[in-house]
Amino acid sequence: MLTEQEQMKKAVGEKAATFVKDGMKVGLGSGSTVYWLVRKLGELVESGVNIEGIPSSKQTEKWAHEFGVPLTDFSKVKELDMTIDGADEVDENHQLIKGGGAALFREKIIAQAAKELIIIVDESKMVTHLGEYPLPIEVLPFAWERTANEISKLGCVPKLRTVDGEILVTDNGNYILDCPFKKILDPDQLNKELKQIVGVIETGLFIDMTTKVIIGDKETVTVID
Numbered sequence: 001m002l003t004e005q006e007q008m009k010k011a012v013g014e015k016a017a018t019f020v021k022d023g024m025k026v027g028l029g030s031g032s033t034v035y036w037l038v039r040k041l042g043e044l045v046e047s048g049v050n051i052e053g054i055p056s057s058k059q060t061e062k063w064a065h066e067f068g069v070p071l072t073d074f075s076k077v078k079e080l081d082m083t084i085d086g087a088d089e090v091d092e093n094h095q096l097i098k099g100g101g102a103a104l105f106r107e108k109i110i111a112q113a114a115k116e117l118i119i120i121v122d123e124s125k126m127v128t129h130l131g132e133y134p135l136p137i138e139v140l141p142f143a144w145e146r147t148a149n150e151i152s153k154l155g156c157v158p159k160l161r162t163v164d165g166e167i168l169v170t171d172n173g174n175y176i177l178d179c180p181f182k183k184i185l186d187p188d189q190l191n192k193e194l195k196q197i198v199g200v201i202e203t204g205l206f207i208d209m210t211t212k213v214i215i216g217d218k219e220t221v222t223v224i225d
């Protein structure tokens with residue numbers, strides 16, 4: 001029995017799959033909402049639709065194998081027709097905070113490589129201002145303490161992400177700093193300032209990338225272009 005939130009995630013994941021057409025190359029995001037997308041894409045493939053995906057995490061790659069979604073990579077594909085991904089926060093301008101699942105670096109690569117970025121979320125992710133959700137930032141393990149100190153000068157106290165008492169290591173071999181900025185008034189400016197800090201690999205701020213948001217609430221699924 002799915003919880004109400006799981007049902008919303010399933011609904012938006014399955015809705016996003018209706019935008020995937022025969023012959024498309026699709027970037028596959030990460031997270032529990034994307035799980036439902038990949039599952040649905042597996043059904044499409046089984047029914048004869050010919051698609052190929054590029055996954056943004058080892059977990060998504062595993063799901064693609066499980067559900068029979070063929071995969072490719074950037075040695076064979078220059079551009080993706082679309083990328084479909086979840087998010088941790090979406091503001092009124094469709095700027096995003098991502099990286100709750102620690103996959104933000106590869107997620108940003110597949111987002112940038114795509115002609116269209118479709119974001120799938122339940123209504124709890126919609127916010128007026130970004131920042132209540134601590135911003136994930138992927139940093140180089142070397143001198144991460146110094147990088148954290150530089151980031152703190154921009155107005156937060158970064159916290160090194162751990163799991164079960166162990167430092168979380170991303171699929172790329174890096175660390176994640178969760179940075180509670182609380183209220184980000186100018187996400188574009190903050191992103192630019194963060195990217196200037198040596199040691200910052202990538203930020204979870206996705207600026208001017210979203211082309212469509214699919215939002216699920218208890219009763220409906222809404223698509224906003």
Ligand SMILES: O=C(CO)[C@H](O)[C@H](O)COP(=O)(O)O
Pocket residue numbers: 029030031032033034085086087088097098099100101102103104107
């Ligand atoms: O950015 C992400 C992973 O790095 C996810 O898209 C984000 O955390 C949302 O996940 P979920 O669909 O499980 O709520």
